[in-house]
Amino acid sequence: MTDPTTNAHSFRPPAWLRTALIGRRPKRMLARIVVLVVAVFLARAYVVLPIHLRGTSMLPTYQDGGVNFVNRLAYARSEPKRGDVVAIRLAGQSVMYLKRIVGLPGDTVAFHKGHLLINGAVVEEPYLNSGCDWEIPPETLAPNLYYVVGDNRSMPEKLHEKGKTPRQRIVGRVLW
């Protein structure tokens, strides 16, 4: 007659499987996993946020379906600059807008015959590959407000999400 208790204890997975699963030193392995999980959590919360790009408003610079990262520390020591592509939060960071900053606080922003005008002067935008006929009257930005717009100006102006955003909504700058 066999003793079931002895049988249960006698089963041991092969050594290579044990090594692959829990390493040679399980305690160290566990410590490494904990450190890795904490490091990933902290990096995601405070340093870089992975994003999946959806939509066409940033064509041709960013393709629909692409992957990128938002650098949360980009503006820790400096303020956003004109031309930066930034992530802007809605109620939270589950879904964000990806837009380019074209107007800084205090600037007067307008579109005339599809050209971007900052303080009355036409701004060259080398990242565009399509013209447009947008007409948006001049508007001076209050302190703390930035004007953001997508690179795809071939979209009808009314369907293109753009406008003013407070500094607090800017989560960070995309890495590339």
Added chain:
Amino acid sequence: MKKPVRLILAVAVIGLAIWGWRVWFPGPQNAIRARLLKLARTVSVEPGEGAIPRGLKAQSLGDYFTADVVINLEARGFDTRELQGRDELMQAVMGAMQHVRGLKVEFLDINVTLDAGDQSAVANLTGKATVEGERDFEVQEFNFKLKLVDRTWLIYRIDTVKTLSQTTALRPSQVPVGL
């Protein structure tokens, strides 16, 4: 039993107790979040769902709103629309539900701010709608205003937040509560 194992077990039991307490006795903020998530599921339409279940779901919307609810919708590319009263809302939702193959509605990042007496609240959230068979989705930020009526949180106003047309930054704690 070894000391570390006992310690881990104790932490697990305490965590389980806290989780259970929050599930069975949710605070006002969690109760509002749970209610809004349930509302999102109610207005979602499963592909192939029959007309009768859709109608019943639209009818059950009455449980979430006050009779005099006001809803301001300002979606990009569409005219502004204001719905006044629960009946008008239910008719509009019922009409919309009958015309879509499938619709998944989600409320994300729900930030709840309660007033001093815990009798009314504002929930700032991102609404996400995905139509069955389409790859893209629509997102819109909203402020839901709720009040406590007979121990039930009812929505009395919904306003569209124009995220990229703001003049000032509003944090959830700064959103005014009340009528």
